[in-house]
Amino acid sequence: MKPQRGITAIDGAIALIAVLLIIQMWLLTATLEAYLAGHPEPILPAAIISGLIFMACAGLFFLIHRIDADVKTREGRDESSLH
Amino acid sequence: MKELNVKHRPLWRDEFSIDQATDLYVTRRQFSKFLVLTSLGMFAGNLWILIRNWLSSRPSFQPQPVGTVNDVAVGGVKLFSYPTSEDPCIMIRTAPDRFVAYSQKCTHLSCAVYYAKEENRLECPCHEGYFSVEDGGVLQGPPPRPLPRVVLRRDGSDLIATGIEL
Numbered sequence: 001m002k003p004q005r006g007i008t009a010i011d012g013a014i015a016l017i018a019v020l021l022i023i024q025m026w027l028l029t030a031t032l033e034a035y036l037a038g039h040p041e042p043i044l045p046a047a048i049i050s051g052l053i054f055m056a057c058a059g060l061f062f063l064i065h066r067i068d069a070d071v072k073t074r075e076g077r078d079e080s081s082l083h
Numbered sequence: 084m085k086e087l088n089v090k091h092r093p094l095w096r097d098e099f100s101i102d103q104a105t106d107l108y109v110t111r112r113q114f115s116k117f118l119v120l121t122s123l124g125m126f127a128g129n130l131w132i133l134i135r136n137w138l139s140s141r142p143s144f145q146p147q148p149v150g151t152v153n154d155v156a157v158g159g160v161k162l163f164s165y166p167t168s169e170d171p172c173i174m175i176r177t178a179p180d181r182f183v184a185y186s187q188k189c190t191h192l193s194c195a196v197y198y199a200k201e202e203n204r205l206e207c208p209c210h211e212g213y214f215s216v217e218d219g220g221v222l223q224g225p226p227p228r229p230l231p232r233v234v235l236r237r238d239g240s241d242l243i244a245t246g247i248e249l
Contacts, residue, residue, distance in 0.1 A: 007111070010111045010112075010115070011111070013115065014111060014114060014115050014118065017115060017118045017119065017122070018118065020122065021118055021121060021122055021125070024122055024125040024126070025125060027125070027129065028125050028128045028129055031129055031132055032128075032132060033227075035132050035135070035136060037190070037227075037228060037249070038231075038249040039228070039249065040136045043129075043132055043133050043136050044133060046129055046132075047126075047129040047130055047132070047133045050125060050126045050129040050130075051126055051129075051130075053122065053125075053126075054119075054122045054123055054125070054126040057118065057119045057122040058119055058122075060115070060119075061115050061116065061118075061119040064111070064112060064115050065112070068112055
């Protein structure tokens with residue numbers, strides 16, 4: 001992958017993580033509010049959804065690392081060919 | 084020239100690169116790491132609430148006399164505390180044989196609600212949240228939930244609070 005395309009892909013992944021994080025923040029505050037009000041019904045589904053969102057974020061994080069590694073490998077090949 | 088190969092390049096050359104393009108990668112990588120750790124924190128928070136909910140026991144309410152039938156006229160109001168002195172409640176006599184009682188704390192920001200006889204509803208003066216006298220449901224305004232209802236039992240002329248329905 002070319003470095004500029006890699007940067008664009010990483011920016012997209014970070015934007016997606018940020019959106020997921022905002023949803024997760026809302027989920028946590030809504031769950032806490034319901035729990036403190038004595039309504040435990042949404043607590044379990046909220047925990048499951050939060051876990052799924054975390055896994056999605058972790059997946060995107062590993063994608064970023066993979067893109068990073070691809071770019072580094074390409075850079076290494078380019079540097080080797082120059083010398 | 085072998086040292087330029089990526090596999091043999093020391094880590095510090097990646098993390099403190101003099102090359103601007105590589106530096107962009109480093110900052111983005113670290114920022115994404117920070118975001119994912121924040122996501123982990125949010126998940127841990129949800130798990131903490133779940134565990135607290137599992138471990139906490141359900142509250143049990145002791146029956147407590149709150150007054151007699153003659154204390155309140157039809158359309159009248161009596162204030163009392165239940166289940167503890169820190170929990171203000173409001174009782175309304177809506178008909179000769181009908182009494183309803185609710186927590187007096189508004190479910191929005193805990194301001195004290197009062198009975199508006201003309202409109203036959205409970206009103207919160209802070210943000211104009213209105214509740215139904217019949218079931219405590221929200222009629223208008225920002226409160227997210229109905230008022231908790233105090234369960235009343237009539238024992239002769241005595242009125243006894245026996246629990247709270249959320």
